[in-house]
Amino acid sequence: MIQVIRIPAFTDNYIWLITNEARRYGVLVDPGSAAPVLAELEQRQIEPLAILITHKHNDHIGGINAIREKYPHIEIYGPATEEIPHRDHALTEGDLVHFDKLDATFQVMDVFGHTAGHIAYHGEASLFCGDTIFGAGCGRVFDGTMEDLHHALHRIAQLPPETLIYCAHEYTLDNLGFAKWVEPDNKDIDERQEDCWELLDSGQATVPFTLEMEFKTNPFLRTHIPEVIAKAEEVAGRELATQSEVFAALRIWKDTEYD
Numbered sequence: 001m002i003q004v005i006r007i008p009a010f011t012d013n014y015i016w017l018i019t020n021e022a023r024r025y026g027v028l029v030d031p032g033s034a035a036p037v038l039a040e041l042e043q044r045q046i047e048p049l050a051i052l053i054t055h056k057h058n059d060h061i062g063g064i065n066a067i068r069e070k071y072p073h074i075e076i077y078g079p080a081t082e083e084i085p086h087r088d089h090a091l092t093e094g095d096l097v098h099f100d101k102l103d104a105t106f107q108v109m110d111v112f113g114h115t116a117g118h119i120a121y122h123g124e125a126s127l128f129c130g131d132t133i134f135g136a137g138c139g140r141v142f143d144g145t146m147e148d149l150h151h152a153l154h155r156i157a158q159l160p161p162e163t164l165i166y167c168a169h170e171y172t173l174d175n176l177g178f179a180k181w182v183e184p185d186n187k188d189i190d191e192r193q194e195d196c197w198e199l200l201d202s203g204q205a206t207v208p209f210t211l212e213m214e215f216k217t218n219p220f221l222r223t224h225i226p227e228v229i230a231k232a233e234e235v236a237g238r239e240l241a242t243q244s245e246v247f248a249a250l251r252i253w254k255d256t257e258y259d
């Protein structure tokens with residue numbers, strides 16, 4: 001069984017440190033900054049084996065150089081079609097990443113949209129998804145397309161509902177505000193808001209969360225729900241024929257009016 005340690009970075013990033021039960025070895029996910037990572041490894045006396053990168057943005061790769069300098073044997077895994085410093089293993093859909101010392105295997109999923117080559121790592125009942133899905137929300141579309149991102153979320157929605165989602169930012173509470181715009185009468189959103197306030201007030205994180213929770217409260221995974229479709233059509237000012245169009249209308253509404 002893996003254990004996952006959360007390393008906060010910048011204002012709202014999370015770097016994930018996957019360890020084995022004895023917490024002797026570790027694998028880092030998206031170290032955007034080296035200093036908090038090096039401090040954590042040193043303090044816990046964990047030997048890092050590898051770095052898994054989901055996409056090319058600097059707040060996910062910025063720490064690679066300094067970490068590799070301190071630990072020259074660390075292996076860097078990243079998306080095949082994006083520029084990742086020191087990448088040793090170029091990954092794409094279906095590739096398996098196995099760590100003997102963690103007794104853990106992750107399967108690579110293409111989840112394009114936030115960026116054109118974004119990947120996620122699924123395994124050990126967990127998903128490390130970078131900036132694809134967030135608590136009650138999803139990433140912005142930079143150099144991918146709306147359709148890509150909708151397709152990526154649809155793929156994630158096929159995973160087991162109990163999957164724990166480790167995204168890279170603490171955005172849940174903010175996203176729930178937008179979820180309320182979309183579905184003012186959704187009581188699950190109210191409940192989740194309360195839970196998130198409690199967690200954050202006591203210095204904890206709202207991440208990870210289950211996919212099941214997302215089904216109930218994430219408007220971007222609820223593009224088939226009549227209330228969500230109605231709101232998206234109202235905002236778009238026209239009929240929307242597909243879930244992908246509903247998704248795009250919500251994403252544009254959030255980008256232009258909410259954030």
Ligand SMILES: [Zn+2]
Nearest residue numbers: 055057114131
């Ligand atoms: Zn990003």
